[in-house]
Amino acid sequence: MTNNIIEPAKELPVRASVDVLVIGGGPSGIMAALAAAEDGANVMLIESRSFVGGNMTIGLPVLGFLGQKGNQIIKGLPQKYIDRLKAIEASSEHRPCPLHMSLTLVEPEAVKTVALQMLVEAGVNILFYAFCAGVVKEGDELKGVIIESKAGREVVLSKVIIDCSGDADVAFKAGVPCEFGNEQGGVQPPTLMFCLGGVDTEKLRLSIAEEPRTYLTDFIPAEYFGQNNQFVLVGMRNLINQAKEQGLLLPTERTILITGLRKGEIWVNMTRVNGVNGTDPASLTWGEIEGRRQIEDIQRYLVNYVPGFENAYFLKTAPFLGIRETRRIKGQYTMDRDDIMSCRHFEDAIAVASYPLDIHHPVGGGCTLEWCGDCYDIPYRSLVPQDVKNLLVAGRAISTTHEAMSAIRVMAPCMAMGEAAGRAAKMAVKQGIQPDAIDVKALQQELLEKGAHLRIPQESTI
Known part of the structure; x- marks a missing residue:
C-alpha cells in the first residue's frame, strides 16, 4: 500500500x-x-x-488590560468590547492582580x-x-x-x-x-479548563486571608483575598503535595482557580497535558482525552483538601483544549x-503590554514568572x-x-x-x-x- x-x-x-x-x-x-x-x-x-x-x-x-503600575494600557476597541459585556453584567471591572497584573472576568x-x-x-x-x-x-x-x-x-x-x-x-x-x-x-502544555458549581467562594477566600500559612499562595499576599470577592488563586502547593502523597494523580504543582461571575462558580486551570502538538489533530485528540482523564483526580483533590469545595459539583468542560503555544512566524x-x-520602546509601536514572562514548562508541571516592572511596546x-x-x-x-x-x-x-x-x-x-x-x-x-x-x-x- x-x-x-x-x-x-x-x-x-x-x-x-x-x-x-x-x-x-x-x-x-x-x-x-x-x-x-x-x-x-x-x-x-x-x-x-x-x-x-x-x-x-x-x-x-482576560489578562493584561492593566500594567504593572496599575494604569490601563489596553484601550480602544478591546475596551469597547468589554463595555458591551459590562452593559449586560457579563464582565467585571479590570481588577489589579499581584500575580497577573490585572484580570477581567468575562x-x-x-x-x-x-x-x-x-x-x-x-x-x-x-x-x-x-x-x-x-x-x-x-x-x-x-x-x-x-x-x-x-x-x-x-x-x-x-x-x-x-x-x-x-x-x-x-x-x-x-x-x-x-x-x-x-x-x-518543546511547547508550553495546554490546559482543558472545567467549571465547578456549589463552591463557597467566601469560605475559600477568607480561609486564605485568615490562615495564610496553611493556604499559602504564590506571590499573592493573603490580604488580597480579604479585599476581593472575585479573584484568581495560584498556589496551595502544600495541599497538592499532601494529595499526591495520598495517591491522587495531579499533573501540576499549583492550585489555580478563577472565580466565575455567577455565584458559586469556579473555573479550574489545573489540567496539564505535556507533549501536545496543537497543529496535529491526532495529538490534539489525545490531549482532549488526557485532559478529561485528569479532571477526575483534580476534582477529588479540590473537594477533599481545599476549603469551600466540600459541596462542589461538576458543571461543564471548556469547548476545546486551551493551547498556549504552537508556531511563531x-x-x-x-x-x-x-x-x-x-521595557523597550519602539518607533513603530502599535500596542503596549505589561504581562510578565510566564512560561509553563514544556516538561513537568512547573512554571517560571518574571516581571519587568513596567510596560513594553509591541x-x-x-x-x-x-x-x-x-x-x-x-x-x-x-x-x-x-x-x-x-x-x-x-x-x-x-x-x-x-x-x-x-x-x-x-x-x-x-x-x-x-x-x-x-x-x-x-x-x-x-x-x-x-x-x-x-x-x-x-x-x-x-
Whole structure:
C-alpha cells in the first residue's frame, strides 16, 4: 500500500472576493475584523468553530488590560468590547492582580453573543465551520485562501489577509518561515479548563486571608483575598503535595482557580497535558482525552483538601483544549526576552503590554514568572512576516522568541494587536500598497484617535 495519494487537480469555485480577510475569530481576529470594517471596507471573517471568542470562551479571565503600575494600557476597541459585556453584567471591572497584573472576568457564553453582535453590526461577512486548507499565491504575493468545509474546497480572494489563527496557519501554508516551541521544540502544555458549581467562594477566600500559612499562595499576599470577592488563586502547593502523597494523580504543582461571575462558580486551570502538538489533530485528540482523564483526580483533590469545595459539583468542560503555544512566524523584527525585561520602546509601536514572562514548562508541571516592572511596546514589524506580501499576523503567532511569546500571548495584548492589524490592513487597501509599506506614524495616529493607548512620542532604542 502506498503512503501517498495524488489528488487530481481541479478548479475551485471562488466564494468571495473581499478587501480584508481575517482567518480566526478569537480575541485578535474579532478586533482585526471590527477595525478593518470601520470605514466601510468589505471584510470577511472565517472561523472553524460555530462561534467567535476563542480562548475568551473557555473560562479564562482576560489578562493584561492593566500594567504593572496599575494604569490601563489596553484601550480602544478591546475596551469597547468589554463595555458591551459590562452593559449586560457579563464582565467585571479590570481588577489589579499581584500575580497577573490585572484580570477581567468575562462570562463565556456572553462573549460569543456580544462579539457576534458587534461583528454583524459592523457589516463583517462571517463564515463559520470553515478551515484554512491552503493559499493562493502569485510569486511572493498572497492572493487568497483556500477553505475547506462541508461545501467542499473553495477560494476566498482578498487584497490583504490577516492571520489570527493563533497557530500561523495561513502564514505557514503561504511559506512564511516559522519556529515552533523552544530550542528543543518543546511547547508550553495546554490546559482543558472545567467549571465547578456549589463552591463557597467566601469560605475559600477568607480561609486564605485568615490562615495564610496553611493556604499559602504564590506571590499573592493573603490580604488580597480579604479585599476581593472575585479573584484568581495560584498556589496551595502544600495541599497538592499532601494529595499526591495520598495517591491522587495531579499533573501540576499549583492550585489555580478563577472565580466565575455567577455565584458559586469556579473555573479550574489545573489540567496539564505535556507533549501536545496543537497543529496535529491526532495529538490534539489525545490531549482532549488526557485532559478529561485528569479532571477526575483534580476534582477529588479540590473537594477533599481545599476549603469551600466540600459541596462542589461538576458543571461543564471548556469547548476545546486551551493551547498556549504552537508556531511563531519569523517577521521583520523578532521580539525577545530583552525587549520585555528592558521595557523597550519602539518607533513603530502599535500596542503596549505589561504581562510578565510566564512560561509553563514544556516538561513537568512547573512554571517560571518574571516581571519587568513596567510596560513594553509591541512593534508593527513583528506583525509583518518575512517572504510573503499582502499578509499580516496578529495574536500569539507574531514574530517572537519562545520566551517573549510567553508574555505577549495573553488576550488583552492579542486584542490590541488585532485592532492594529485591522487598521493597517484597511490603510493598505485604501492606498493600494503592501501592508509593510504603510506609514506607521499614520497608523499610530489613527489608533490614538480611536482611543488606543501608545507610549508616544518616544525615543526608540532599536
